[in-house]
Amino acid sequence: RKEVEQDPGPFNVPEGATVAFNCTYSNSASQSFFWYRQDCRKEPKLLMSVYSSGNEDGRFTAQLNRASQYISLLIRDSKLSDSATYLCAVTSGGYQKVTFGTGTKLQVIP
Amino acid sequence: NAGVMQNPRHLVRRRGQEARLRCSPMKGHSHVYWYRQLPEEGLKFMVYLQKENIIDESGMPKERFSAEFPKEGPSILRIQQVVRGDSAAYFCASSPTSDGDEQYFGPGTRLTVT
Numbered sequence: 001r002k003e004v005e006q007d008p009g010p011f012n013v014p015e016g017a018t019v020a021f022n023c024t025y026s027n028s029a030s031q032s033f034f035w036y037r038q039d040c041r042k043e044p045k046l047l048m049s050v051y052s053s054g055n056e057d058g059r060f061t062a063q064l065n066r067a068s069q070y071i072s073l074l075i076r077d078s079k080l081s082d083s084a085t086y087l088c089a090v091t092s093g094g095y096q097k098v099t100f101g102t103g104t105k106l107q108v109i110p
Numbered sequence: 111n112a113g114v115m116q117n118p119r120h121l122v123r124r125r126g127q128e129a130r131l132r133c134s135p136m137k138g139h140s141h142v143y144w145y146r147q148l149p150e151e152g153l154k155f156m157v158y159l160q161k162e163n164i165i166d167e168s169g170m171p172k173e174r175f176s177a178e179f180p181k182e183g184p185s186i187l188r189i190q191q192v193v194r195g196d197s198a199a200y201f202c203a204s205s206p207t208s209d210g211d212e213q214y215f216g217p218g219t220r221l222t223v224t
Contacts, residue, residue: 034212043201043215044153087153089213097166098143098213102152 001026004090006101014109017078021104023088024070032091033064033071037084038103044087047073078108112137114204114216115184122222129189129196131219135204142185143203143213144177153201159185192223 006023013019025033033050048055050062050071061074071088085103092099115134123129135142144156155169159179170177174192179185189196199220203213 032211041199041220043217046212046214049212097155097158099155100145100153 003027003092003099004088004101006086006088006104008102008104010105010107012107012109013078015078015080017108018074018076019078019106020072020074021086021088021106022070022072023090023101023104024068025088025090025092025099026069027090027092028066028069030069030090030092032098033062034089034098035060035062035071035073036087036089036100038087039084044100047086075106078106080108080110082106083108114139114202114214116200116202116216116219118219119217120220120222122224123192124224125193126191129192129221129223131187131189131200131202131221132184133187133202133204133216134184135202136214139204139206139214141205141207142179143205144185144187145201145203147199147201147218149198156187189221192221194223197221197223 004025035047036044037047038044048062050064054063059076063072085105087103088101089098117132142159145153147153157170157177158166174190176188199218201218202216205211205213
């Protein structure tokens with residue numbers, strides 16, 4: 001089993017739709033969780049950290065479920081500019097090494 | 111506050127040559143990570159360094175690859191005797207501490223081996 005797993009997609013959704021991604025992790029001792037966005041041929045950029053209580057940033061909501069060992073990202077009112085690959089990242093180990101999922105591709109269609 | 115800087119952005123090498131990739135972390139960050147990304151694939155961890163120390167090189171191929179982060183100057187990822195399979199995007203990231211902080215990425219170096 002991979003340390004961090006994501007559905008690769010692609011998720012094709014119309015503008016204005018709500019879309020949700022999940023990411024599962026295998027190490028129950030993981031402590032920090034993040035969502036990154038990566039545009040084609042660009043570097044990953046931090047979208048948001050994920051806290052146990054859940055957090056929201058505009059149209060984006062991130063949730064952590066420790067019992068089931070997954071994190072989620074909800075995007076409301078999708079925009080064309082949201083089209084990208086979304087990577088989840090999880091820390092584990094002695095120095096909290098970050099492991100990235102392979103990403104979920106989102107395509108927002110006009 | 112300048113972000114993570116990497117150079118060159120694009121590098122073309124013939125098989126058998128050496129490739130040197132440079133990374134300057136964000137100001138105030140002393141932890142550097144190198145990742146490799148093949149087309150249509152995820153980020154693969156290669157090595158984690160602090161100033162003058164390699165902390166974790168579990169993702170580095172045992173041969174031809176080396177990394178350093180000297181007291182002065184950028185971190186360098188060196189690939190000797192490159193082969194076509196080394197063609198990839200190499201990203202560097204930095205963080206202020208190692209305590210599970212988020213990492214900030216540089217723009218990457220795209221290495222093409224001909």
